[in-house]
Each structure stands twice: as C-alpha cells, then as structure tokens.
Amino acid sequence: MSAPAPSAPPPAPVASIPQNAPLARRVQSKTILVGLDLGTNKCCLIAGAPDSTDIVVGKVMPSAVGYVKPGIITGIVPGNSDVIFGDDAVRCALHVDLVAPLRDGVIHDTRAARDILKHLRNLVDPTGQADVRAVVGVPANAGPEAREHIRRAVVGAFARVLLIPEPFLAAIGVRDDSRLGQPQYVDPVSNSLIIDIGAGTTDLCLVQGYFPTADDQISFNFAGDSVDQLLHSAIIQLYPDCNLDPHSVRQIKEAHAYCGAIRKPIDVKIILGGKSRTLELGEVIGNACNQLVDRVFDSARRLISRVPNHSVVQLLQNIVLTGGGSQIRGIDTELQARFVADGYENPKVRIAGPDYQRYCAIGALKAARAARENQWQYVVN
Structure with a gap:
C-alpha cells in the first residue's frame, strides 16, 4: 500500500503467548489478511494476501445467525444445516431461531x-x-469490556487480531491512494471529521494523520435502529392497528428516509394480515430522521471545538x-445547513460514496497490510 502504516497504540495481549506459538505460525503455508466490519445490522469482510493490493474475497451480509428449529423437514433449510447465516438465515426466519450477534454496535450474544x-x-x-489475521473495526471509544467481548468471540476464527476504531478505518477505506499528492485531492486521512452512522451506533472521529486518541472520538447509541424505533412508535400512534414487525419498519425507512423540511404526503403501501393498506408517513419519517441529525450535529460541534484553531478551517472543508x-x-445538505446557520466558516459536508457498506472493511484490510508484526495480538484458547 502506498500510504504509510497507521500508527496504532501498543496492543494489549489477548492472552499469554505459548512458547511454541511463533514456531507454529512459521510452519503454516500462507497468511491471509482480513478486514472486518462486524456491524449490528450488516457485516462486511474483505480479504487478501499480505504482499498484494488485490482483494480475493469480499462479502457483505446481514449480521444474522439462524439456529434451525427441531423437526424441520429435509430440504427446507439450505444444505440441511443446523446453523445458517446472513441472507439464508433471514430468508428462513420461519424455520430458525434468528439471533443477532450484536446490539448497539457491541457483542450481545457471544455464541x-x-x-x-x-x-x-x-x-x-x-x-x-x-494463518488468518483480522483487523476488526470497533465503535469509537469502545471500552475494555466491549473489546474483550470481541477478543473472546474471535477465538477459533482468527489467529491474530487488531482492534481499531471504525471511523478511522472508514477514512482509510475512503482514501484514494492513487490520488495522493494531486493538488485537487482532499485526503480524508490528513484532516477530516468522519461521521459513521451505523445501525447500532453513530461514531464521530477527528482524523488528522495519526491514530485517534480518546478525545478525538465520540460514540453514541442513537443510529439507524433508533430511527426504526422512533418510526415504529409513531406509526402505532397514528395507526394503532398497524403493529409492524421490525423488518418491515426498516424497509419503510430505507425506502423513504429523508432529512430536512417535512415532506408530505409520503404514501407507503404495506401488507398487514394479508391485506393491502396505504399509510401516510411523511411527517413521522422526517421527524425520526431529523432527531438523528440533531444528535449528530451536537456531537460534531463538540469535536470541532477540540480542533486547533490553525487547522479547523481546513477540517470544516472535509466533513465526511x-x-x-x-x-x-x-442528510448531508441538512447537516451542512446547520453548520452554516450556526456560524461556521464555509463548511462542506459530503457523503463518502456508494460503497458505504465496505469502506470500514477496506480500510481494515489496508491497516492489516500496513501493520507491523509486533502490533498483532495473538488469540489463544
């Protein structure tokens, strides 16, 4: 990779390293590096060899595990498996006990x-x-307990790991290494505010060319799932007989979500009890999404107040x-308008791009390829 290695803090050991561990690693035939974004709603894995820029495996799937219920007839579940994952688990929800491994961005079910x-x-x-090694994204300012839960979960999956804040990895993933040095290219790793809005957490991080400190990061448990909950409650108030399941509410949000001035009407067709109904949801959708913007804006202002005066103007040009x-x-237009209304000097808010589900994992693979040998943490039973 053309960019310098990110400077990570010295990792805490996961467990004591057996004396024969280095020898065991030497006899293995190859090393595979993995960048992993283990999200509340989706997980993304990007994998490749250490000495290449190629991606050999790329996978985005729902963060869902399905444990097949007793008595299911042969041929119902893919591969007649006892445990299925991702899209297969969601499709077979009728025939499995569906479990979400994460809640609010952290491990909820270790198994x-x-x-x-x-x-x-x-x-x-x-x-x-x-020898499979993984850089795993964690929420900004994830505490020791959340990190330890991840370490326990990776036992048996990866030989060594590194845990790095997700918005920092997203900045590395968004970075176009081929354009570094071009006069018109704005490097997101140099001096930016990265805002990563997931399902369980919203993470903000000042990325200024070095590994972020605790003061450079803010994370809060108000994100996509919180918008779903607000929307669900508002629908129940408007239409008491429409108790939609969480998946249906998420589909409505993903199809119609918007920020800014209230838009009406937004007519949404649903199927309830086998019958078609149309709900007018313009106001409740806008209100739910605008509450997310409120939280993001307040946290962004807090982080910006910590930026040195000589670099804050440049940072305001690079809010991602x-x-x-x-x-x-x-959401980008509304957030930028709020910065302008609050008196900030010529702020520019932009969306990273269409590959938003993969940026964190791409950055994690880049970090894995740049990591020094002594930064990797061994994972042992």
Whole structure:
C-alpha cells in the first residue's frame, strides 16, 4: 500500500503467548489478511494476501445467525444445516431461531458472534490451514469490556487480531491512494471529521494523520435502529392497528428516509394480515430522521471545538458521512445547513460514496497490510 502504516497504540495481549506459538505460525503455508466490519445490522469482510493490493474475497451480509428449529423437514433449510447465516438465515426466519450477534454496535450474544466469525473465516480459508489475521473495526471509544467481548468471540476464527476504531478505518477505506499528492485531492486521512452512522451506533472521529486518541472520538447509541424505533412508535400512534414487525419498519425507512423540511404526503403501501393498506408517513419519517441529525450535529460541534484553531478551517472543508445512515436523503445538505446557520466558516459536508457498506472493511484490510508484526495480538484458547 502506498500510504504509510497507521500508527496504532501498543496492543494489549489477548492472552499469554505459548512458547511454541511463533514456531507454529512459521510452519503454516500462507497468511491471509482480513478486514472486518462486524456491524449490528450488516457485516462486511474483505480479504487478501499480505504482499498484494488485490482483494480475493469480499462479502457483505446481514449480521444474522439462524439456529434451525427441531423437526424441520429435509430440504427446507439450505444444505440441511443446523446453523445458517446472513441472507439464508433471514430468508428462513420461519424455520430458525434468528439471533443477532450484536446490539448497539457491541457483542450481545457471544455464541452467535463466534459462529458467524467462524463462518466468515471459512469463506477465506476453507481448508483451515492458513494463518488468518483480522483487523476488526470497533465503535469509537469502545471500552475494555466491549473489546474483550470481541477478543473472546474471535477465538477459533482468527489467529491474530487488531482492534481499531471504525471511523478511522472508514477514512482509510475512503482514501484514494492513487490520488495522493494531486493538488485537487482532499485526503480524508490528513484532516477530516468522519461521521459513521451505523445501525447500532453513530461514531464521530477527528482524523488528522495519526491514530485517534480518546478525545478525538465520540460514540453514541442513537443510529439507524433508533430511527426504526422512533418510526415504529409513531406509526402505532397514528395507526394503532398497524403493529409492524421490525423488518418491515426498516424497509419503510430505507425506502423513504429523508432529512430536512417535512415532506408530505409520503404514501407507503404495506401488507398487514394479508391485506393491502396505504399509510401516510411523511411527517413521522422526517421527524425520526431529523432527531438523528440533531444528535449528530451536537456531537460534531463538540469535536470541532477540540480542533486547533490553525487547522479547523481546513477540517470544516472535509466533513465526511459514511455508514448506512449516510444514505438518508438530504442528510448531508441538512447537516451542512446547520453548520452554516450556526456560524461556521464555509463548511462542506459530503457523503463518502456508494460503497458505504465496505469502506470500514477496506480500510481494515489496508491497516492489516500496513501493520507491523509486533502490533498483532495473538488469540489463544
């Protein structure tokens, strides 16, 4: 990779390293590096060799594990498996106990998390013979307990890991290495505010060319799932007989979400009890999404207040939105308008791009390729 290695803090050991661990690694035939964004709603894995820029495996799938219910007839579940993952698990929701490994951006069910991680590892190393190392994104300012839960979950899936804040990885993933040095290119790693709006958490990070400190990051548990909950509650108030399931509410949000001035009417067709109905949801959708913008704006102002005066004007030109929440219509325009109204000097807010589901994992693979040998943490039983 053409960019210099990110300077990570010295990693804490996951466990004591057996004396024969280095020898065991030397006899293995190859090393595979993995960049992993283990999200509340989606997980993304990008994998490749250490000495290449190629991607050999890329996978985005729902963060869902399905444990097949007893008595299911042969041929109903793909591969007649006892455990299925991702889209297969969601499609077979009738026939499985569906478990979400994460909640609010952190491990909620260790068993399900471990199972989905082993499944992802098998995608990149079906033989189980390679030395597979993973850089895993974590929420900004994730605490010791959240990090330890991830370390426990990766046992049996990866040989070594590095845990790095997700918005920092997203900045590295958004970075176009081929354009570094071009006069008109604005490098997101040099001096930017990255805002990563996921399902469970919203993470903000000042990215200024070095590994972020705790003061450079803010994370809060108000994100896509919170918008879903607000929308669901508002629909129940308007239409008490329409108790939609969470998946249907998420589909409505993803199809119609917007920020800014209230738009009416937004007529949404639903199927309830086998019958078609049309709901007018323009105001409730706008109100729910605007509450997310309120929280993002307040946190962004707090971080910007910590930026040195000599660099803050440049940073205001480089506010980048990523994650699933970046796809809400008008969120960049509304956030920029709020900065302008609050007196900030010529702010520019932009959406990272259409590959928002993969930026964190792409950055994680770049970080894995740049990591020094002594930065990797061994994972042992």
